[in-house]
Amino acid sequence: MIDGPPEREDEEQERVHPGRLRPTSxxxxxxxxxxxxxxGWLLHPLAERVRDTAPIVTWAQPLALLLVAAILGATAYLTWREVHVHQQRLDPRRAVxxxxxxxxxxxxGALMAGGYFGYALSWTGVDTELADQRLSRSLIAGLAGSAVVITALLLERACRVRSDGDAV
Known part of the structure; x- marks a missing residue:
């Protein structure tokens, strides 16, 4: 009998705990x-070549990202409270x-945060009329995108339930 390659730890975990999802890496x-x-960094020079002007970042973009972060944060809190404080099981469809x-x-959120930070980076050292405005609003939008990532990870963590084999 020919032995195959040694099993990876991931495959072993999957056999022991089928259907278990891993956290976002x-x-x-x-x-x-x-x-x-x-x-985001490439958007500035490409837009200037194609359209002769770079996109303007309005307040709508960071505010929309902050709204998404607030909704995710509220959902994470309510989920955590339901699962961990009140010890209730979520309906499987709701949990998924x-x-x-x-x-x-x-x-x-990571893509958006990186995009806005890259766009802000492309404006550093540029001395034009709207460069400072684009730089500051892009940084704020990048921070709002980071808030989306953080609250999304909190929601993912709130959905975790302890299995019988987990230690306290």
């Missing part, structure tokens, strides 16, 4: 943030919906 978040950073929402918002 820091590597995935960093990867999406890096893609956003490069994209919240986990999918949390993961999607964490990844998109």
């Amino acid at each position: 820091g590597a995935a978040l960093a990867g999406w943030a890096l893609v956003g950073l490069v994209g 919906n919240r986990l999918v929402l949390a993961r999607a918002c964490a990844l998109v």
Whole structure:
């Protein structure tokens, strides 16, 4: 009998605990943030070449991201209170919906934060009329995108339930 390659720890965990989801990895978040950073940084020179003007960041963008972060934060708090304080089980569909929402918002939030930080970075050292405004609003939008990531990860953590084998 020929033995195959040794099993990885992930496969072993999957056999022991089927159907268990892992938390969103820091590597995935960093990867999406890096893609956003490069994209945001490239947006400024490409837009000026194509349209002769770079996009303006209005207050609507950071406010929309802050609204998403507030909704995620409230959902995380209510979920945590329901699962961990009141010791109630979530309906499986609701739990999966919240986990999918949390993961999607964490990844998109990282992309948006990186994009706005990259766009802000492209305006450093530029001396034009709206450069300071674009730089400051992009930084604020990047921080709001980071708030989306943090609250999404809090929601994901709030959905965690202890299994019988977990220690206190």
